[in-house]
Amino acid sequence: MSRFASRELNDYLRERDKLGEFNRVGWKKCAEFGIHGLPVPKDYGGLGVDPLTTVGVLESLGYGCRDNGLVFSINAHMWTLEIPLLEFGTEEQKRKYLPSLCSGELVGGNAMSEPASGSDAYSLQTTAERRGDRYILNGTKTFASNGPVCDLMIVYATVDRSKGPNGISSFLVERQSPGFKVGRELEKMGLRTSPMAELFLEDCEVPVENRLGREGNGKNLFTHSMTWERSCILASAVGTMQRLLELSIRYANDRKQFGQSIGKFQLIGSKIVDMKLRLDEARAALYRTAWLQSKGKSVFLEAALTKLAISENWVRCAEDAIQIHGGYGYIVDSEFEREMRDALGSRIYSGTSEVQRIIASSLLGL
Template sequence: MNFDLPADTEAMCAALTAFARRDLGGTGTFVPEDFRRRWQLAGKQGILGATVPEEHGGSGLGAVSAVALMEALGIGTADTGFGFSVAAHLFACLMPIVEFGTPDQKLLWLPRLSSGELIAAHAITETEAGSDIFAMRTIAELRGDSYVLNGSKAFITNAPIADVFIVQAVTEPGGGFFGLTSFIIEAGTPGLHAGPAYDKVGLRGSPTGELHLDDVHVPPEHVLGGRGAGAAVFSGSMKWERTCLFGVYLGAMRRVLDSTIEFAGERVQFGAPIGEFQAVSHRIVDMMLGMESARLLLFKAAAELARGGNNEVWSALAKIAVSEAAVQLGLDAIGVRGGLGITDGAAETLLRDALPSRIFSGTNEIQKNNIARTLGFGRRPARRR
C-alpha cells in the first residue's frame, strides 16, 4: 500500500489551498452576491467540475484525487459552508448527470455547471421523507407530452441560489425502488419556487432552503436516467457524496488542529506554555489520532470507489468516522482554548459546522444500519434457541 499521493496531485492540492486562502475566504455567512462571485472563481480554477470528464468541461479526476482536492479546499478556506456547497454541487448533482445523463443532457448542462456559470441543487429530502426516501410525497404525473410535478422539498443545499435542480418525485406510488424518477428542472420554470436560506447552527456559508413545486411541467427529455431510475440516481449521488464530500471536513480538521497546536505553544499559564501540560498535550494527540484515523478510512473508501468496487460499507464507515472525529476535534479545540474557544473563532466554528455532518448524506444511525445489513443482521428471522 502506498499512502503517498502522486506528485502532480500534491502540487494541485497545494495550489488549491493557496488559492482558497487568497480568494475563497468569505465571511462565513451567506451573502448571495459574494457567494456567486466566489463560485465563479472556483469554476475558473476547475474545482466545480473536478471529477467531470474532460470532454464535458471538467478535469476528469478520480475519487482519490477528488478527496485530496476537497481536503485542500477545506484547509484553504475557513468558510466550510462554501466548501460544502461546492462538494454538494459536484458530487450530488454533476456526477449523476455524468453517470445517468443522455448525451444531449451532458452537452447541455455539464460544461456550464463545471465552469461556474450555473449552480446546481439535488432536491430529495422532504419533511416526512428524510432517511426514508420511499416515503416522499412529491408526485410526478405524465399528462400529455410532459410530466407535472407537485410537492415540496426541504433542507436542500444550494436551493436559494441554484440555477438547476435535480428533483426526485414519485411516478409509481407503491413502486418501491422503481417508483421514483429524477428530473432536471431549470430555475424560473413556472410553478417552481425556492424559499429563503435557513438560519442554521452551522455551515452558515452554504445556502440551504426549501423548494416548492406547483404544477411544474417538465418535458420527458429532462428525465434523468429514465422513468423509474430515481432511486438508482439517488444511490449514485450518495456513493460520491458520502465519500468525496467529507474531504472538506478533513481539511477543516487539519486547519483547526494546526491552529490549536500553535495556540498551545504560545499560550502561557503558570509560567509555561500550556502544551507542556500533559492534560493539554494528550488531548491534542487524541485530536490528531481521530483525524488521521478518519482520513485513512475516507481514502480507503475513495480507493474502493475509484476501482469500481462496492464501497457502501467503506463509505458508510468513513462518513461516520469523519463526522464524529470532526465534532470531537471541535470540542477538544474549544477545551484547549478555554474561554477563548467559545468566542468567535476557528474552534467554535468547526464545532458548529461539524454538527450537521452527523445528519446529512444519511444520518450516522442509518449508516450503521446499512453496515449491519452487510453483516447479516436484519435479514433472517431469529432462530429459536
C-alpha cells in the same frame, strides 16, 4: 490549492457567516480553478481526475478555505447533481448542462427531503404524472442546499406510489420551469454561507427529455449519488481538521499557565494526540474509499463508514480545539465556535450518523 483557497476565499467570512450570505465570487473563483469539474471528464468541461486525486484536492481546499459553507455548496453541486447527471444522463443532457455546471455558471443541487420524509427518503410524497411530452410534478421539498441560488436541481418524485421505492424517478428541473417555486430560505446554525430553501412544485412542467435515467430508476440513481457523496463530501473536513490540529498545537505551545506551556500538561497533550488519531482515522477512511473507487470497486460499506468516521471525528476535533483554546476558543472572533457549528451539520446531511450505522450493520450481515 490551499494557498489559492486561503488567499482568495476567506475575506469577510465573519460578516458573511453572520448574514448567511453565499459567496458567489468565491464560487466562481473555485470553478475557474477547476474544482467544480474535478471528477467530470474533459469532454464535458471538467478536469477528469480520478476519485483519489479529487479528494486530495478537496482536502487541500478545506485546509485553506475556512468558509465551510462555500465548500459544502460546491460539494452539494458536484455529488448530488453533476455525478448522477454524468452517470445516468443522456448524451444530450450531459452536453447541455455539464459544461455550465463545471464553469460555475449554473448552481445546482438535489431535492429529495420532504417535510414528512427525511431518513425514510423513499417514502416521499411528491408526484410526477406524465402528460404527453411532459411530466407534471406536485409536492414540497425541504432542506434543499443551494435552493435559494439554484439554476438546476435534481428533483425526486414518484410516478407510481403503489410501487414504493421502485416508483421513484428523478428529473432535471430548471429554475424557470413553470410551477417551480423557491420558498423561504432556511436559516441554519452552521454552514450559514451555504443557502438552503424549501422548494414548491405546483403543477411544475418538466419536459420528458429532462427525466434523468429511466422511469422508476430514481432509487438506484439516488443510491449511486449518495455513495459518491458519502465517500467524498467530507474530504474538505479532513483538511479543516488538519488546520484545527495545527492551530491547537501552536496555541498549546504559546499559551503559558502555571509557568509553562499548556501543551506540557498531559491532559492537554493527550487531547492533541486524540485530535491527531481522529484526523488519521478520517484521512485513512477517505483515501481508502477513494482508492477503491479509483479501482472501480463497489464501496457501499466503505462510503457509509467514511461519512460516519469523518463527521463524528470532525465534531470532536472542533470540540477539542475549543477546549484547548479556553475562553478564547469560545469567543466568536476566534472562529472555533463557527467550526463547531459547521461540523455538527455533517452528522445529519447525506444520511445521519444513525443511518450510516444502520447501513453499515446491515452490510456487515446483521
